[in-house]
Amino acid sequence: MNNIVIISPSVRTGRKSHRVAVYFENLIREKNLAGVEIVDLLRYKFPLFEERLKYQNTPLKEASNFAEKIRQADGVLIISPEYNGGSPASLKNAIDLLVEEWYKKPVAFATVSDGNFAGTQAIVSLQFSLSRLGAMIVPATLRFPLIQSAFDENGVPADKEKTDKKSLSFLNELLWYIEARKKMS
Numbered sequence: 001m002n003n004i005v006i007i008s009p010s011v012r013t014g015r016k017s018h019r020v021a022v023y024f025e026n027l028i029r030e031k032n033l034a035g036v037e038i039v040d041l042l043r044y045k046f047p048l049f050e051e052r053l054k055y056q057n058t059p060l061k062e063a064s065n066f067a068e069k070i071r072q073a074d075g076v077l078i079i080s081p082e083y084n085g086g087s088p089a090s091l092k093n094a095i096d097l098l099v100e101e102w103y104k105k106p107v108a109f110a111t112v113s114d115g116n117f118a119g120t121q122a123i124v125s126l127q128f129s130l131s132r133l134g135a136m137i138v139p140a141t142l143r144f145p146l147i148q149s150a151f152d153e154n155g156v157p158a159d160k161e162k163t164d165k166k167s168l169s170f171l172n173e174l175l176w177y178i179e180a181r182k183k184m185s
């Protein structure tokens with residue numbers, strides 16, 4: 001079975017995008033689509049890294065653990081909120097920590113905001129950074145506007161049927177890239 005890592009990057013007090021990460025974890029399990037794990041950057045409590053992991057002399061065990069999870073993942077789903085038209089600094093800090101781990105890794109992006117535009121601007125810089133690292137960018141994206149009313153605190157969507165339909169179609173795209181990647185290995 002394929003193994004999907006969901007990165008939940010918000011470390012903000014009262015964060016809401018984590019609800020979408022929990023939702024995807026539950027959906028993937030419910031439909032038995034893949035093995036799945038949330039990599040929650042709030043729990044990692046990373047410092048602002050001074051250098052990439054592979055050049056660090058005494059890396060934090062949390063940083064090595066994060067790298068190992070990305071290395072082992074068949075695909076990565078990043079749930080990013082939009083902060084001032086970009087992604088959170090916590091996410092860029094974690095992306096820039098790694099190099100080879102991202103190479104040819106299928107990566108899909110879903111964005112979250114509390115307004116109507118659902119973080120569409122954050123996608124651009126994220127896709128560009130990961131493509132520079134040689135990741136396999138899944139062109140399909142998913143946007144979650146009005147997060148505060150679209151999901152409850154346990155990651156349950158207000159309209160489960162509609163949310164599941166679009167999310168499953170999006171996940172199928174990620175799974176397609178995971179299978180394509182495996183065929184070329």
Ligand SMILES: Cc1cc2nc3c(=O)[nH]c(=O)nc-3n(C[C@H](O)[C@H](O)[C@H](O)COP(=O)(O)O)c2cc1C
Nearest residue numbers: 010012015016017018081082083084085113114115
């Ligand atoms: C520093 C900051 C900047 C933000 N900038 C944007 C923005 O550019 N576009 C947008 O739609 N929402 C923006 N928002 C609102 C977020 O979409 C909203 O707070 C969302 O819940 C953030 O995800 P989080 O709660 O998981 O941190 C911003 C929020 C913060 C804290």
